[in-house]
Amino acid sequence: MKVEWTEQTPRKIQRYPNADYPHDNPDLEDVLTSADVDHVAEIFQTPLTGSFNWDYKIQDDRIKKLYDLGKQLNWDPEMDIDWDRPWPVEQQSPEMMNLHDYEPYLAMDEDTRAEFWLHMNAWSLSQFLHGEQGALLVASQLCSCAPTFNAKLYAASQTFDEARHVEVFNKYLQTRIGMMYPINTHLKSIIDKILTDPRWDMKFIGMQIVIEGLALSAFATARETTPDPVLKDVVYLVTRDEARHVTFGVNYLEEFVKTLSDEEREERAQFAYEACAISRERLVATDVFRHFGWDVEEARKKVLDGFVMSTFRNLLFQRVIPNLNRIGLLTDKVRPKFETLGILDYENLATDGDIDWSEMERPLDTQEAQAYEQSMLAEFAKVHEAEESKTSSAA
Ligand SMILES: [Fe+2]
Ligand SMILES: [Fe+2]
Numbered sequence: 001m002k003v004e005w006t007e008q009t010p011r012k013i014q015r016y017p018n019a020d021y022p023h024d025n026p027d028l029e030d031v032l033t034s035a036d037v038d039h040v041a042e043i044f045q046t047p048l049t050g051s052f053n054w055d056y057k058i059q060d061d062r063i064k065k066l067y068d069l070g071k072q073l074n075w076d077p078e079m080d081i082d083w084d085r086p087w088p089v090e091q092q093s094p095e096m097m098n099l100h101d102y103e104p105y106l107a108m109d110e111d112t113r114a115e116f117w118l119h120m121n122a123w124s125l126s127q128f129l130h131g132e133q134g135a136l137l138v139a140s141q142l143c144s145c146a147p148t149f150n151a152k153l154y155a156a157s158q159t160f161d162e163a164r165h166v167e168v169f170n171k172y173l174q175t176r177i178g179m180m181y182p183i184n185t186h187l188k189s190i191i192d193k194i195l196t197d198p199r200w201d202m203k204f205i206g207m208q209i210v211i212e213g214l215a216l217s218a219f220a221t222a223r224e225t226t227p228d229p230v231l232k233d234v235v236y237l238v239t240r241d242e243a244r245h246v247t248f249g250v251n252y253l254e255e256f257v258k259t260l261s262d263e264e265r266e267e268r269a270q271f272a273y274e275a276c277a278i279s280r281e282r283l284v285a286t287d288v289f290r291h292f293g294w295d296v297e298e299a300r301k302k303v304l305d306g307f308v309m310s311t312f313r314n315l316l317f318q319r320v321i322p323n324l325n326r327i328g329l330l331t332d333k334v335r336p337k338f339e340t341l342g343i344l345d346y347e348n349l350a351t352d353g354d355i356d357w358s359e360m361e362r363p364l365d366t367q368e369a370q371a372y373e374q375s376m377l378a379e380f381a382k383v384h385e386a387e388e389s390k391t392s393s394a395a
Contacts, residue, residue: 003039010040011182013122013291019178020087021118047198050144053152063150066248070157073240077168081233083175088227092117098306104294116292122179123285124222125231129169130183131215132238134191135245136162138207145200146252154248161241168234176230186282190275201256205268205329208249210275213320213352216242221312243352246319250353253327269331272324273338276317280341283313314343321346326353 058064092113094100097120108116139162142155173180183191194206216239223235257265289299303309321338324330325347330338338344 001039003041006040006042009042009183009185009188013182014180016174016178016180019174020176021178044192044195046141046196048141048145049198049200051147053147053149055149057149059150061150062251063148063154063248066244066251067150067154067157069244070154070161070241073244074160075164075237077164077171077234077237080237081168081230083171083230085229087176088229090114090117091225091227096306096308097303098309099302102299102302104292104299108292112292116288118177118179119181119288119291120285122173122177123181123288125169125173125177126181127184127187127282128215128218128222129166129173129180131187131191131211132162132165132169134187134195135207135212136166138191138194138203141195141203142200145203147200151252158241158245158248161245165238165241168238172231172234176228181287184282184287186278190278190282193275201253201268202271204249204253205272206275208245209253209323209327210272210279210320212242212246212249213323214279214316216246216319217316246323246352250323250326250351254353257328265328266331266333269324269329269334272329273334276320276338276343277341279316280313283309283316314341317343318346318349319352322349322351323353326351 094102094105099105105113105116136159139155139159143152143159146152146155190206190211194203194211197203197206219235219239219242223232223239226232226235257268260268284300284303286296286300289296304313321330321343330344330347335344
């Protein structure tokens with residue numbers, strides 16, 4: 001086993017030959033071939049404050065029930081997904097990204113455009129994968145540092161969930177897409193902060209509330225928009241687990257935050273705000289723009305100016321903001337900051353604190369999954385329509 005220890009996150013794109021996606025691999029200077037890769041391990045240090053819990057009496061509470069559900073609803077990426085379905089017709093959506101009138105995009109020939117959309121897809125799925133690895137590491141820390149017995153057991157079941165999520169996105173990228181992008185630097189900075197903070201509740205707030213809350217919304221969009229039935233199934237199975245993780249976070253933190261002093265609570269509120277603000281920055285595929293030789297800042301601005309991206313990056317917070325409100329972290333000091341970001345309006349939407357057990361206990365059914373779940377796109381279409389009618393009535 002050859003491990004290369006590094007203090008730096010690798011910045012190269014990796015390619016996997018023999019993936020389903022039909023494309024030729026051009027000679028890219030930043031291709032990291034499998035011959036180069038053995039194990040690349042990036043070091044982080046964490047002053048984790050852990051605890052034993054000697055009170056083995058199991059309280060029959062919501063946390064215990066969520067743990068039981070985690071056991072019952074196990075699934076296997078190999079068994080529960082049919083990986084042999086054909087690759088669908090590839091989608092190109094320059095309008096969605098506001099690139100339809102962008103000069104460097106228009107200058108690309110057809111093959112390069114196809115390659116570009118493959119990279120965009122690989123980039124966003126790679127962020128899912130890296131985020132899942134972050135969740136795996138954090139969940140394993142929570143086993144040590146969660147203070148109560150039920151929560152330790154629960155964190156262990158979540159750790160296994162996250163292992164499956166890493167497995168399934170990794171498999172998808174390697175066998176279906178054939179390409180993997182490095183982690184976005186903003187996403188990496190949030191995960192670093194969560195992993196290296198010694199306080200268990202900061203980890204909960206950062207991971208269970210902000211990152212997983214955002215992931216729930218992002219997964220819903222991915223499921224709605226992908227033409228690939230394999231990815232729809234992958235995302236459905238992952239989402240079902242994530243909904244449980246977020247529910248656990250909200251229920252567990254709600255009680256705890258009440259016990260904090262005002263100053264401690266403010267510090268947590270500020271931390272949550274910062275994680276949200278950085279998360280908005282991580283949504284643009286700047287590494288792809290760089291790869292294709294674009295002016296990164298100009299392209300970033302162009303994409304964010306578009307209606308879809310500017311709306312989407314706010315809609316992503318529909319789960320996070322009400323949950324922060326519910327656990328008491330939308331303090332008077334941070335509310336104006338959220339308002340500046342344009343996402344405070346979501347504060348009164350439904351939270352993940354009230355558990356709909358029948359929803360949580362839904363059996364594994366990927367067929368039904370295709371038709372299931374409230375669609376962010378429907379919401380999005382409504383906003384878009386309202387926007388359009390405003391523009392047309394103004395004109
Ligand atoms: Fe996950
Ligand atoms: Fe999770």
